[in-house]
Amino acid sequence: MKLFLKNILMTVLAVVSFVSVQAQQATKKRIDGVVGVVGNYVILDSDINNTLIQAKATGYDTAKLTRCELLGTLLENKLFTHQAIQDSIVLTDEEVNSYMDGQIDRMVEQAGSIDNVVQFYNKKSYEELRETFFDITKENLLASRMQDKLIKEVTITPEEIRQFYNKIPKDSLPMVGDQIEMAEIVIKPEITKEQRQAVIDKLNEIRQDVIDGSSFASKVYMYSEDKGSIQTGGLYTIDKKTQFVKEFKDVAFSLREGEISKPFETEHGYHIILLEKIKGKDLELRHILIKPKPTAEALEKAKTTLDELRIRILNKEITFADAARQYSEQKETKQSGGILLDRSGESRFELNKMEDRMLYEMVSNLKVGEISNNTLVTDPTDKQYYRIVQITNKIPQHLADFSKDYMQIRYVALKSKQNEVIGKWIADHIKDTYIYINDDYQNCNFKSNWLKNR
Incomplete structure (x- = not known):
C-alpha cells in the first residue's frame, strides 16, 4: 500500500489544487486548513481530501486508507522535497513541463478535450491550468529525484534475493497477475x-x-x-x-x-x-x-506497407520474427525479432499493470499467436508510426515462483531493501527538520516518528 500511496502522490497530486505557504506562517495554534508543515512546505486538509478522492477514482478500496496514513505519506513527500532543495538537486523547467505535458495529455484522454479539463479544475484558461500545476509537479519531481539519489547505489545479490523469497510464508506468497510476452513490427512514414x-x-x-x-x-x-x-x-x-x-x-x-x-x-x-x-x-x-512532419500520403503508404506485411504473416508466407528482422524500423527491437522488453529488461508484462494504455488496448484481448490490428502510434516526441503486435506467450495468474518469476521477485526484494534505506534516512532527517503536526493528528500511529515524542 505504501508504494500505492507514493504513486498516487506522483501521478495524482499534480492534478489537485496547490497552495504554497511558507513555514513561518505556521504556529502552535490551529491555522485554518493547515494540518502539517515540513521545513518550508505546508500540507493542507484539502491535500488529504483530494488524495483520497483521487484514490477512489483509481478504483482503490479507500476503506483501507486512513487519513493518518495519507498524511504520513504526504509528510514524507515534503521531507524529500525539502532536502532536495537543501542538496541543490537540479530540475529544469523543461523536465517539469515535459512531465506535466504527459499528465495533461492523460487528463485530456479521460475528459475528452482540454477545455473540459480547464473547466473541471475551475480555471479560466489553459495557461492558468499549467501555472497551477507547475509548482506541485516540480515539488513531486524533486521528491522523486531525492529518493532516486538515496537509492541509486543500492544493489542486491542473488543470495539476498533467495533469502528474501525464503522468508515469505508459503501461505503469503504474492499473486502474479496474468502476464504476456509480445513482439512488434513498426513502419515509419518517410520524411523526405x-x-x-x-x-x-x-x-x-x-x-x-x-x-x-x-x-x-x-x-x-x-x-x-x-x-x-x-x-x-x-x-x-x-x-x-x-x-x-x-x-x-x-x-x-x-x-x-x-x-x-x-x-x-x-x-x-x-x-x-x-x-x-x-x-x-x-x-x-x-x-x-x-519538427519535420510526414505528409498524409507518406502516412498512408506506411499504413499500406504494414497492412500488406501483416497479411503475409497471417498467410504464413513469413514468420512474425523474420518480418520484424527484415522490415521493422524500430531499431530497439528489430534485431531480436521484435521482442518487447520492459524497463528492467524483462520480456514478461503483467497485463493489468501495463503503463502504455494504447499498447494494452492493442493486445489485451489477443490469444497466443494472434496479431493486433495496424495502429497509428504517436510517441512522446510526437513522432508517428504504424505498429502491429503479436502475443508470443501467455502466463496465467499464479503464486510467485522463485525460478519462474525471478525477475519480479528480484524487483520486489530490491524495492524492500531500498525502502529500508529510505526509512532510515527519513528517521535521521526528521530529527533535524522543523515539523508541525496539527492537534487533530497528534494521536496518529505514524510509521515514522513525525511527532518526535515517541
Whole structure:
C-alpha cells in the first residue's frame, strides 16, 4: 500500500489544487486548513481530501486508507522535497513541463478535450491550468529525484534475493497477475529530404530575422513546437550536467554570448539556439524547435506497407520474427525479432499493470499467436508510426515462483531493501527538520516518528 500511496502522490497530486505557504506562517495554534508543515512546505486538509478522492477514482478500496496514513505519506513527500532543495538537486523547467505535458495529455484522454479539463479544475484558461500545476509537479519531481539519489547505489545479490523469497510464508506468497510476452513490427512514414530542408530553410529565415532585429522570444511564440518552453519564450538555463540531448548541449556550449546557432538536428527535430548570457558554468539561452512532419500520403503508404506485411504473416508466407528482422524500423527491437522488453529488461508484462494504455488496448484481448490490428502510434516526441503486435506467450495468474518469476521477485526484494534505506534516512532527517503536526493528528500511529515524542 505504501508504494500505492507514493504513486498516487506522483501521478495524482499534480492534478489537485496547490497552495504554497511558507513555514513561518505556521504556529502552535490551529491555522485554518493547515494540518502539517515540513521545513518550508505546508500540507493542507484539502491535500488529504483530494488524495483520497483521487484514490477512489483509481478504483482503490479507500476503506483501507486512513487519513493518518495519507498524511504520513504526504509528510514524507515534503521531507524529500525539502532536502532536495537543501542538496541543490537540479530540475529544469523543461523536465517539469515535459512531465506535466504527459499528465495533461492523460487528463485530456479521460475528459475528452482540454477545455473540459480547464473547466473541471475551475480555471479560466489553459495557461492558468499549467501555472497551477507547475509548482506541485516540480515539488513531486524533486521528491522523486531525492529518493532516486538515496537509492541509486543500492544493489542486491542473488543470495539476498533467495533469502528474501525464503522468508515469505508459503501461505503469503504474492499473486502474479496474468502476464504476456509480445513482439512488434513498426513502419515509419518517410520524411523526405525536401521536407527536412524546408524546416532548415524556415529556421534560417527566422535566424536572419532575429539578426536583423526581430525578437527571438516572439519567434518562439509563433513557430516553436517545444511545449515545455513556449510560455517562457524558449528560455532555459542549463549547465553541462543538465539532462538535455548531447547534440543540443554541444551546440549550446560552442556559442558566444549573443550568437545564434545555425539549424541543427536532434532526435526531437531541428533547432536554433540564441545564447543570451554565460553565468559561470550556466548558460541562459532561448531555442526554437520545429519538427519535420510526414505528409498524409507518406502516412498512408506506411499504413499500406504494414497492412500488406501483416497479411503475409497471417498467410504464413513469413514468420512474425523474420518480418520484424527484415522490415521493422524500430531499431530497439528489430534485431531480436521484435521482442518487447520492459524497463528492467524483462520480456514478461503483467497485463493489468501495463503503463502504455494504447499498447494494452492493442493486445489485451489477443490469444497466443494472434496479431493486433495496424495502429497509428504517436510517441512522446510526437513522432508517428504504424505498429502491429503479436502475443508470443501467455502466463496465467499464479503464486510467485522463485525460478519462474525471478525477475519480479528480484524487483520486489530490491524495492524492500531500498525502502529500508529510505526509512532510515527519513528517521535521521526528521530529527533535524522543523515539523508541525496539527492537534487533530497528534494521536496518529505514524510509521515514522513525525511527532518526535515517541
